[in-house]
Structures are given as structure tokens and as C-alpha cells.
Amino acid sequence: MRPLGATDVADFLALTDRHPTVNVFAAHRARQTRLEPRLLGGEVWGRYVDGALVSACHIGANLVPVEAGPEDAAVFAERLLARGRTVSTIVGPEPAIRALWDDLEGTWGPPRETRWRQPHLVADAPPLVEPDPLVRASRPDDFAALYPACVAMYSEELGVSPETGGGAEGYRARVRQLIHVGWSFARYEQGRVVFKAEVAFATPTNAQVQGVWVTPDRRGEGLAAGGMAAVVAHVRARIAPVVSLYVNDWNEPARRAYARVGFHQTDTFSTIMF
Numbered sequence: 001m002r003p004l005g006a007t008d009v010a011d012f013l014a015l016t017d018r019h020p021t022v023n024v025f026a027a028h029r030a031r032q033t034r035l036e037p038r039l040l041g042g043e044v045w046g047r048y049v050d051g052a053l054v055s056a057c058h059i060g061a062n063l064v065p066v067e068a069g070p071e072d073a074a075v076f077a078e079r080l081l082a083r084g085r086t087v088s089t090i091v092g093p094e095p096a097i098r099a100l101w102d103d104l105e106g107t108w109g110p111p112r113e114t115r116w117r118q119p120h121l122v123a124d125a126p127p128l129v130e131p132d133p134l135v136r137a138s139r140p141d142d143f144a145a146l147y148p149a150c151v152a153m154y155s156e157e158l159g160v161s162p163e164t165g166g167g168a169e170g171y172r173a174r175v176r177q178l179i180h181v182g183w184s185f186a187r188y189e190q191g192r193v194v195f196k197a198e199v200a201f202a203t204p205t206n207a208q209v210q211g212v213w214v215t216p217d218r219r220g221e222g223l224a225a226g227g228m229a230a231v232v233a234h235v236r237a238r239i240a241p242v243v244s245l246y247v248n249d250w251n252e253p254a255r256r257a258y259a260r261v262g263f264h265q266t267d268t269f270s271t272i273m274f
Contacts, residue, residue, distance in 0.1 A: 001075055004046045004056065006034045011053045012046065015067055021122055021244045022093060022267055024208045026058055026066045028201035042086075045079065047072050063087040065096040072096075077103035090272040093120075097270035108274075113159065115271045117249040121263035123232045124242045128262040131233045132226035135195060138184035143176060146186060149193035150175050153213035158273065182238065185231050187223065194218050195227035199239060207240040212254065224257035232261060 004012055012030050016023035026044075033039035042060030046053050047068075055072035058064040063080075065073065077100050085108045090097055094116065138146055151171070154162045162171040178184040183199035193215065200210040209231060214223050235243050246269040247254050 001045055001047045001079065003037070004035050004044045006036060008046060008053070009034055012044065012056060012066075015053055015056060018067055019267075020203065021206050021242055022120065023066055024203055024206040024244065025062075025064055025201045026056070027203045027206075029058060029060075031203065045076065047075055059083075059087065061088050063090040063100075065092045065100060068092075068096040068099070070095075070099045073099035074103060076100065080104060081107055085274070088274050092269060094268045094270040097272065101272060111272045111274050113273045115248055115273075118246045118269040118271060119249060119255065119265045120244065120246045120267035120269050121258055122242060122244045122266045123236075123261060123263045125262060126236070127229035127232045129225050129229045129260050131230035132187060132195070132223070133230070134189075135185055135187045135227050135230035135234075137182050137234065138179045138186050140176075140179055142186070142188060143179065145188060145191055145193055146179070146184065146196065147172060147175055149186070149196050149213060149215070150211065152215075153196070153211050156213075185227075185234060187227060195223045197228065197231045199235060202240050205240055206242045206244060207235050209235070209243060209245040212245070219253070224254065225260045228257060228261045228263075 009030055012035065013027055016027040016030070020027065029040065030044070035044055037043055040060055042058070045057045045059065047055045055068040056066040057068065057076045058066065065076065068076065073096055081104065090100065151162060175184070178198050184196070185198070186193045186196035195214050197209050197212040199207045201208045212224065212228065214227070232243050245258070245263070247258065
């Protein structure tokens with residue numbers, strides 16, 4: 001096992017292409033940073049068997065295994081225990097996360113929260129319901145309305161504000177960046193956001209959506225299904241042909257909305273938060 005760098009990008013992307021939808025975060029990061037630690041804000045480790053790259057592990061703010069089986073997870077965990085915990089989240093396919101956590105829990109635990117069963121859903125065809133025509137790409141002048149909705153979604157989903165600990169400046173920059181690249185979508189009514197979602201990561205073939213939110217006083221009206229249908233249509237037309245996300249298994253209203261749009265489950269993710 002060794003850290004990967006710019007000369008390893010092609011091999012690493014070939015590894016992520018084994019399951020490109022599941023591995024879209026890792027592939028996106030590699031394309032953005034060329035695996036340079038300064039740009040990654042961390043490292044990517046690769047495990048080799050007989051000279052071939054067989055698995056990898058992204059270690060930054062997020063710890064994300066890539067194509068890691070039980071033996072790979074054990075090797076990564078040994079190195080991670082020697083390094084100490086620097087990550088705020090561990091996320092990825094459930095079997096890999098459970099294998100990692102079996103070795104890490106005694107030293108890295110207890111976590112703030114664990115979410116073991118998060119259906120990983122994919123939409124790879126036109127939406128099954130009519131897209132909401134009022135959902136559009138956000139513009140720079142929408143920021144004042146969009147930012148409070150982003151903070152509300154984050155706080156509701158993760159149980160902590162993104163502004164905690166001096167994080168406001170970085171989070172505001174992230175929201176502005178998503179607007180700038182055309183990855184923020186929302187329905188605006190009288191100066192406020194009633195539905196929103198963002199593309200978090202993308203490659204030429206896959207895009208992952210996060211931050212789906214409906215303002216609390218408008219829930220139950222079908223805004224999520226129509227809004228997500230619009231997001232799927234926009235993303236497939238302009239960004240990537242396959243759209244994915246993962247959702248908490250207990251969030252039945254969201255799961256019903258995604259099913260109406262045409263999302264189907266392809267995997268199960270797990271998330272451990274500190």
C-alpha cells in the first residue's frame with residue numbers, strides 16, 4: 001500500500017470505473033485534484049496485489065473506501081489506526097464501512113451518529129413524473145434566498161449547523177461555487193426557496209445529488225417528486241446521463257418521492273459521523 005499521486009490517476013480512474021455510480025465521489029475528486037495532496041486536503045492510498053491496483057481509500061474530511069473488500073479494509077484500518085482519526089465522516093458501501101469500523105471502533109469510537117442502511121438510488125432514464133417547470137438552475141442573485149435554505153437543510157439532516165466552529169465562510173463559498181458551475185437547482189417563490197437540490201459530484205457519466213430539501217410548511221404537496229423530476233431532467237441534459245443519491249432508510253416520504261420519479265436501488269451505503 002502507498003499514497004497515490006498524479007502518475008496514478010489513470011489507474012485510479014480505471015478502479016473507480018468498476019462501479020462508476022458508487023464511486024462517483026472518488027472519481028470526481030481525482031479528476032479535480034489529479035490526486036495531489038495539497039489539492040485533496042488529504043491523501044488517497046492505493047493497495048496493490050501483484051503490481052495491480054485493487055482498492056483505494058480517500059482520506060480527507062471524508063474517509064471513503066474504493067472497491068475495498070474485507071482484506072483491503074483490514075489493511076487500510078491498520079494504517080488508519082497508526083495515523084489516528086482526522087476525518088469527520090466515514091461513508092461508502094455498507095460492507096466496506098462495516099469491515100473498517102470493526103477494526104476502528106475500539107480506538108475511534110464512539111461516533112456522534114451512525115446510519116448503517118442508506119439505500120443508494122439511481123435514475124438513468126427520463127423521469128416518470130412531470131418535472132416541476134418552476135425548478136431552475138440558481139443564479140448568483142439567488143444567493144440571499146438560497147443560503148438560508150442550505151443551512152436549514154444541513155442542520156436538519158446532520159444535526160449540526162454548517163456554520164458551527166467558524167464554518168460559515170467555507171460553507172458560503174461552497175454554495176456560491178455550486179451556483180457558479182450550474183449545479184444548484186431550486187424553486188423560488190416570492191424571494192424564498194421552497195424546494196432545492198444540488199449536484200455534489202460529477203464525472204462525464206455520473207452525477208450524485210445531495211441536499212434535497214422542501215421547506216417544512218410546504219411538505220406533503222408533492223414538491224419533492226416534481227422537483228426531483230426537474231433535477232433529473234436538468235442533470236441528464238447538461239451534466240451526466242446517470243443521476244444517483246443515497247437516502248436514510250427511515251425517510252419514507254423521501255423514498256416514496258424518489259420512487260415516483262424513477263429512482264431504483266442499486267446498493268446500500270453507510271455513514272459514520274463524528
